[in-house]
Amino acid sequence: MHAVVLVGGFGTRLRPLTYSIPKPLLPIANVRQLEHLVAGLGRAGVSRVVLALGFKPEPFFEAFPEGLCAGVDLHYAVEPEPLDTAGAIAFAARDAGIDSTFVAMNGDILCDLDVASLVAFHRERGAEGTIHLTPVDDPSQYGVVETDADGWVRRFVEKPAPGETESRVINAGTYVLEASVVERIDPGRKVSIEREIFPAMVADGHLAAMATEDYWIDTGRAETYLRANLDLIDGSRRLILSSVGPQAHVAATASLVHTVVGENAVIGAGCVLVDSVVLPGARLGDGVRLERSLVMGTVGDGCDLTECVIGADAVVSAGTVAKGVRIPDPARSSW
Numbered sequence: 001m002h003a004v005v006l007v008g009g010f011g012t013r014l015r016p017l018t019y020s021i022p023k024p025l026l027p028i029a030n031v032r033q034l035e036h037l038v039a040g041l042g043r044a045g046v047s048r049v050v051l052a053l054g055f056k057p058e059p060f061f062e063a064f065p066e067g068l069c070a071g072v073d074l075h076y077a078v079e080p081e082p083l084d085t086a087g088a089i090a091f092a093a094r095d096a097g098i099d100s101t102f103v104a105m106n107g108d109i110l111c112d113l114d115v116a117s118l119v120a121f122h123r124e125r126g127a128e129g130t131i132h133l134t135p136v137d138d139p140s141q142y143g144v145v146e147t148d149a150d151g152w153v154r155r156f157v158e159k160p161a162p163g164e165t166e167s168r169v170i171n172a173g174t175y176v177l178e179a180s181v182v183e184r185i186d187p188g189r190k191v192s193i194e195r196e197i198f199p200a201m202v203a204d205g206h207l208a209a210m211a212t213e214d215y216w217i218d219t220g221r222a223e224t225y226l227r228a229n230l231d232l233i234d235g236s237r238r239l240i241l242s243s244v245g246p247q248a249h250v251a252a253t254a255s256l257v258h259t260v261v262g263e264n265a266v267i268g269a270g271c272v273l274v275d276s277v278v279l280p281g282a283r284l285g286d287g288v289r290l291e292r293s294l295v296m297g298t299v300g301d302g303c304d305l306t307e308c309v310i311g312a313d314a315v316v317s318a319g320t321v322a323k324g325v326r327i328p329d330p331a332r333s334s335w
């Protein structure tokens, strides 16, 4: 079976980290997010993953030079221009010659979904498409789904206005689709699966949905990207990964509390790092204090950073004390 993974977004909410590395290639506890995701697809029997790429395809070619990710064959479908979610799925499916049931998924989620059980549910229902659902406290930033008792979708509302729906169950971003869904999507124009194709399938009574309560997170914001990392080192997930990556240099007097340190990162003497992620190649001087921060660049001696996001090219001068700052500042992003 094929899976199409959407990896063409701009990663705006994770800037400045995504200035140098596309969101799906950012590590989560030292394993690229895309590898976590493809490993899950591989376990469900997916033998070929089609990456729906637009923005910055080159880093993906470089990251997987053998055309293999987590042991699964990769095919690259590079859009001439961003075609939005449905446009990208259709472009990728046509490019890879997909002509039977396939999986499609957003590239910025991490979850413990057993994809094989979603495929089985889809087949039992005889649906044209089946969406994975998860409950959340605040559904306003998601696609909100209302279903009936048999698992058929009655309503799909993307980013609902307050009061528009009572449902707290959202589209979790993994779909099983029949090849006929691709025929619903016009080639060469921007089409949103959430705003156009799913509502049309609901109107036809062809869209099913299966909710699960297992681990799920959208890693697209700084706060959730941080949490996704920490959840993998502290036993919140079934899988527990090591918190310190290979070839990292951590001074003996540094103290790491609930913190991930990436490959080749350097942590100076007397640093105290709490609930933070130090990304591969980052350099921290002596006596740096980090709390709930994400660091890719260089941080000078004695800095004290809380809820900060430091990009790859940034050099934070010694002694800087800051809270809630992004360097360089991508203006529109928020924590």
Ligand code: GDD
Pocket (backbone or CB within 6 Å): 006, 007, 008, 009, 010, 052, 053, 054, 079, 081, 082, 083, 084, 085, 088, 105, 106, 107, 108, 109, 141, 142, 143, 144, 158, 170, 171, 172, 173, 194, 218, 220
């Ligand atoms: N190739 C390609 N081309 N990929 C795209 C494009 C495009 O034009 N636009 C978006 N993507 C990719 C993004 O990289 C991401 O992996 C996925 O499509 C979804 O886009 P987001 O921009 O992250 O959407 P969202 O997080 O606001 O909402 C989506 O995910 C929620 C769950 O996390 C929707 O699917 C919601 O319904 C859903 O609840």
Ligand code: MG
Pocket (backbone or CB within 6 Å): 106, 108, 218, 220
């Ligand atoms: Mg997203």
